[in-house]
Amino acid sequence: MQWLAINHALAADPGAKITIKGWVRTRRDSKAGLSFIALTDGSCFDTLQIVAPGELSNYESEVQKLTAGCAIEADGELVESQGKGQTVELRATDIRVVGWVDNPDTYPIAQKRHTFEYLREVAHLRPRTNSFGAVARVRHCLAAAIHRYFHENGFYWIHTPIITASDCEGAGEMFRVSTLDTVNTQRTPEGAMDFEQDFFGREAHLTVSGQLNVETYCCALSKVYTFGPTFRAENSNTSRHLAEFWMIEPEIAFANLSDNADLAEDFIKSLIKTLLDEREDDMAFFDLRIQKGVVDNLKHVLESPFERITYTEAVELLEKADKKFEYPVKWGIDLQSEHERYLTEEKIKRPVVVTDYPKGIKAFYMRMNDDGETVAALDVLAPGIGEIIGGSQREERLDVLDSRIAEMKLPKENYWWYRDLRRYGTVPHAGFGLGFERLIQFVTGMANIRDVIPFPRTPRSAEF
């Protein structure tokens, strides 16, 4: 018999004789002499109901002993269901138990409600739950949609390095990569770690961003992007931060900040559209059980343009706000979480693009505006999670870049190859970074970022 994944079995015509394989969600016995088994194989949100008649040779010895989590194979015929809740079901002619559950009493994913906090402690089994199965499928759908979007729009995927020795990013605390003996550490005469003896002959770290590297390919292939893991050794303990997370960073040449904002908006909307088209089942679940109205919110995002305001306008809005903030607003400060939340959740109620921030709170590579006070930076703020995108037009003028490097007391020599881009055919270009997990949080309504990545890495936590 043909083995069908459950998503295909559910769409197949009644009468088909097929095999399905998966894990038991529930078993309900009927003294009419049959049992109902809800089976999932993760191919879609729904389970397939197996009707196991009492005539099966192993009915009493095995079928009636099945518990949540058991792995089975079932042969049978797809028939129209006599009961409510499903259109088709499998009338089994043979059920084979592939793997039993040792002790149903202590099986961590018992058929009952569990908290997300608890499920994090059993991260190896939580993908068997409705919530984590749905997150995994949505995550895949978005990852595929990201590559498809860029491919169809003429972008090339650039594999920027995971290990970097260039020490240029300055985007946060970094994890060291080293092969030095941790017990008998080689020391310099001054007593410092002797990185000349290390694998790369210099200090190396896990990347905090592929941006500087991808800019080099942007200044050759015009439209490029990175999509890969990034690492921050910040001691951040929040529902929006991970030590290891995935980031999407497009970079476009012959482009300014406005082009950048256009790309960000079109990109996000395209992903949402694909998600709503392809994962209707999982999104219906998030809408029902995780965040009421999340699907309508996403449709609303599709229908309306992102609000675009400058930092200065944002500050004015906040100063006029009929609301007391813990941190008072003043031109020059970075926007606090409460400010971002007010703008995107209360005032404007959809994603907001804030542009042209004071130079003092932004990175050296962002392009200086004509006012000499602000830089061509942009943040996209999303309701519920705050900053989802950070980006900028890059400073393409060598003299301005150099003065910014000097102003911020950065080691100019480390940036030699980055500066070369400005010496040889420099061109206006721009890009942004989108946190993949924050995107998933936004579209699913999942409250904690630890629950939208299979194995979250956070301070003092890397069990799995």
Place this chain on the structure above:
RNA sequence: UCCCCGAUAGCUCAAUUGGUAGAGCGAGCGGCUGUUAACCGCUAGGUUGUAGGUUCGAGUCCUACUCGGGGAGCCA
């Protein structure tokens, strides 16, 4: 890293002013039923996060630590 809260059965939570630790869900067994968050009955299940301290007596009070949650900072 800072502020606040928490840790008791497999899970979610109760336990009066300090006085022998309870329920729901889950699980096992039985009943009932083309069932589907099923329902009804019975049963099992706990050195109360760790280490100290106060007390005749600590789940309860005190100290430290560990882990978890909410908020803040850093950011994506």
